[in-house]
Amino acid sequence: MGLKIAIPKETAKHEKRVAISPEVVKKLSDMGCSIIIESGAGEASNFPDDVLKKAGATIKKDYESTVKEADIILKVQAPDKNELDVLSRGQLLISMLSPFSNDKILNDCAKACIDTFSMEFVPRISRAQSMDVLSSQSNLAGYKSVLDAAEHYAHAFPMMMTAAGTVPPAKVFVMGAGVAGLQAIATAKRLGAVVSATDVRPAAKEQVQSLGANFIAVEDDEFKEAETAGGYAKEMSAAYKKKQAALIESHIAKQDIVITTALIPGRPAPVLITADMVKSMKPGSVIVDLAVETGGNCALSESGKVIEKHGVTIIGHINVPSRLAADASMLYAKNLFNLISLIMDKESGKLAIDWEDDIIKGIAMTKNGKIIHPNFIKDTKSKTIGSNKKAKDSKSATSKKTTTKTKKD
Numbered sequence: 001m002g003l004k005i006a007i008p009k010e011t012a013k014h015e016k017r018v019a020i021s022p023e024v025v026k027k028l029s030d031m032g033c034s035i036i037i038e039s040g041a042g043e044a045s046n047f048p049d050d051v052l053k054k055a056g057a058t059i060k061k062d063y064e065s066t067v068k069e070a071d072i073i074l075k076v077q078a079p080d081k082n083e084l085d086v087l088s089r090g091q092l093l094i095s096m097l098s099p100f101s102n103d104k105i106l107n108d109c110a111k112a113c114i115d116t117f118s119m120e121f122v123p124r125i126s127r128a129q130s131m132d133v134l135s136s137q138s139n140l141a142g143y144k145s146v147l148d149a150a151e152h153y154a155h156a157f158p159m160m161m162t163a164a165g166t167v168p169p170a171k172v173f174v175m176g177a178g179v180a181g182l183q184a185i186a187t188a189k190r191l192g193a194v195v196s197a198t199d200v201r202p203a204a205k206e207q208v209q210s211l212g213a214n215f216i217a218v219e220d221d222e223f224k225e226a227e228t229a230g231g232y233a234k235e236m237s238a239a240y241k242k243k244q245a246a247l248i249e250s251h252i253a254k255q256d257i258v259i260t261t262a263l264i265p266g267r268p269a270p271v272l273i274t275a276d277m278v279k280s281m282k283p284g285s286v287i288v289d290l291a292v293e294t295g296g297n298c299a300l301s302e303s304g305k306v307i308e309k310h311g312v313t314i315i316g317h318i319n320v321p322s323r324l325a326a327d328a329s330m331l332y333a334k335n336l337f338n339l340i341s342l343i344m345d346k347e348s349g350k351l352a353i354d355w356e357d358d359i360i361k362g363i364a365m366t367k368n369g370k371i372i373h374p375n376f377i378k379d380t381k382s383k384t385i386g387s388n389k390k391a392k393d394s395k396s397a398t399s400k401k402t403t404t405k406t407k408k409d
Helices: 022-030 049-055 063-067 081-086 105-111 126-131 133-152 179-190 203-210 238-252 275-280 320-343 358-363 389-399
Strands: 004-007 034-038 058-060 072-077 092-096 115-118 160-162 165-167 171-175 194-198 257-260 286-289 306-309 312-315 364-367
Touching (some): 022 034, 034 063, 049 058, 072 320, 081 105, 115 358, 126 320, 126 358, 133 179, 133 257, 133 286, 133 312, 133 320, 171 179, 171 238, 194 238, 238 275, 320 358
Parallel strands (some): 004 034, 004 072, 092 115, 171 194, 171 257, 257 286
Antiparallel strands (some): 160 165, 306 312
16 A cells, blocks of 8 residues: 555635646646545646546545545644644655744644645755745736836836837846846746846856846955855845945845745745835836745735835735746746655555665754754753753754755755
């Protein structure tokens, strides 16, 4: 008997995605897995029950019957307390747990003796690229941000030469040239805009220019060292921020659309656009803040709202990938499939997790009633769950080996 994999309906607000697709149902079924899906789980992603059933899934009427006997539970977002209470000791939960913002989730999972993998911690190494959910979801968010801007911008994107006169191209400025930012640049260019972009990582300059955009940044010595081993942006010094802000302030006043994508893992989003910068923009300009859920890159943006300040429309949609639920679910399901292929023994059809694998060490949060991820072990120092000092020291040592290559891999 192969693995039993359960996919419940997402219950989080504004969440339309699902952790499966008909294609992945078929692939997992061909590997000998039994796929159990809660009725209606795929409706918002255009994967109705009959399509999933035809692909090989079994449809259950409610959450409890879906997860009851499963070896693995696949979710997009973390379960709430009521959902977690239904799960059984030893089950493996794979989800985007967001432990930095959801500070109780790991303690709750450890107390329930649920083993957990958090997909947003997939290390940035070459062989893990097919499992990188941050990239797959951010790519869609970057694309959607440009469409959202176009919806609220009262002008055309491309230059148009007509008998009645010439329509100038839109000027689009993208702040943060990670996966979302690069896709925003590419999308804006395809729509005919004149695009510029900024990022504190030196490697981003070449990537931005390769897409036909102008690179805007203070390129001093600090700039040359502004990237972590994992390919993320470091937080810059106050002195650098001041110089960069002066450059951005003069540039932003000339732009029609600004899209911000800057995030720092485990920290509030850096404020890149001040209220004064918003005031300096032309009436009818648009700002899209993709970091609004972690505090926002724009000082005036509001989470979940589209507002107007000083004649500028500021868009703060939350969970942007969910607004493209069908493709977001399809890509996320493929990320999960590639992970399951890593942890499943093909011959026996059983779980075969190598807990010393760098990918597993990167995403494993809880195991056997303890929090095991080195970034969070300290949170259990004075509690019954968690690890002793010896285990903590061991994990701290091994964590240094987890991600050594940069994002460009």
